[in-house]
Amino acid sequence: MRITQSMMTSSMMSGLQGNYRRLDKYQEQMMTQRRINRPSDDPVGVASALQYRGQITATTQFEQNADDADAWLKYGDTVMTEVTQIVQKLSELAVQGGTDTVPADARANIAAEVDQLFQQLVSLGNSQFKGKYIFNGERTDEKPFPDDPTQTAYALDDGEVRYQVGAGITVSVNTLGEQVFGAYGDTSGIFAVVDNLKKALLADDTAGIQSAIPSLQKNLETTITAQAEMGGKQNRLEFTLSRLGDLNINYMDLQSKVEDADISKVIIDLKTSESVYQASLDTMARIIRPSLLDFLR
Template sequence: MRITQSMMSTSMMHNLQNNYRRMDKYQEQLMTNRQLNRPSDNPIGVADALNYRQEVSFTTQFTGNVDDAYSWMEFTDSVLTETSSIVQRLSELAVQGGTDTVPEDARENIAQEVGQLYNQLVSLGNSQFKGKYIFNGERVNEKPYPADPANTDYQLDDGEVEYQIGAGIYVPVNLIGDKVFGVSGDPNGLYAVVDSLKNALESDDTAGIQATIGQLQNSLQNITTVQAEAGGKQNRLDFTMSRLEDLQINYTDLQSKVEDTDMAKAISELKTSESIYQSSLDTIARIIRPTLLDFLK
């Protein structure tokens, strides 16, 4: 095959363009700090990058859910702690008021304090976290307890409020109020026991006062058990948060390796491509010499 000047020129210009594109590629990587600026740069790498981005997005969402769930449980724990303290105080008042030698007016004063503590227990039963009632199952927008639950019928929802903390993994964060304050109409429920203590104090009923002491101790033990259950869930959320933070770091690192530019490598490749491009220009200048027609012009 005969090699013509035109064929040589076309081939040289084609190679020169390739060398220029290679140099432009590394210049772009250095300017954007990304080695993937378009799908054609690395189709497999783009697919991996999209997958890592999705995993990072999921992990970020799960981390937010765990944080919110932990806050809910932390708030619930504080409510249970206050409830436990009140029941402990009520037990002390019951022991104090159940003594035969205590005067009637002293029992009336104790009854007034018991009434205030009863109202505070009702307030705790209607506690809200971020505008949601924590003791009414899935009916988080409905107030669970009436003003006087010991003497008013009520019905709580027993559904679970769940947070997704992983792919297909859910954790319930709410506690049903019946486990803490007792079922409506149950004489051994906390509200009913406190109301009985108040009535016994007001009627100067020593036997009735003493009967509530054991019931209050049972309620206190029950609250401790429920609080331990909540603490177990908090521990699980702690471990889950730690695992998600590790996953976030790993996926972010993998994404960076696929997408971000290796600056040292890119600078080295740019210098090499610049040298190649300059050499190409020099070579073309030497090969394409002026012809007789150029001089005749």
């Protein structure tokens, strides 16, 4: 078969284009520091990388949910701590006012302090976290307690506010208002007990004052139990956040192994490709240098 000049030129141009594409590939990897820049670079690797990216996105969202849930619980724990302190103070005032030797005017002063603590309890019952009421179940946009819960009827929601912190894993963050403060008309609820204590103090009723002491202690135990449950949920979230953080690091490492370029190897390949491409140009320049006049001589 006769080898013509055009065949040689076409073959050399094809080889030159191949060398240039190889050089361009390594230049792109060097600039992006990624081994895979388009699906055609590694179809199997792209599929794996997409799976890892999906896992990272989901895990990151679960982390954000867990952080929000933890913040809600921490705020709720702060509120419950204050409720506990108020009930403890009310117990002290009941013991102080329940002594027969305490004069009526002193009991009136104690009643005034009890009234202030009562109003603070109502305020705590209407606590909000990020604009959401924390003691009204799923009806977080509705104020749970009226200004005077002993005189104005109210109905609390018993739904749970849950955050998804994993695939099929949720955690409840709210504490039901009835569990801490009692339902309307419940004479053993904290609002009713405190109101009766205030009335007994103003009426100079020693027996009524003393009867409030065990009721306050019972409410204190209920509050402490609810706070302990909240603490248990916080501990669970701490472990969950730690696990999610480890998972994210693992997925990112796997994604990096699939997508990211080995820079030292890319540098070597790039230098080799540059040398090959330059040699191809030099060789082609020498081979196709003869002109038509050279052939006519």
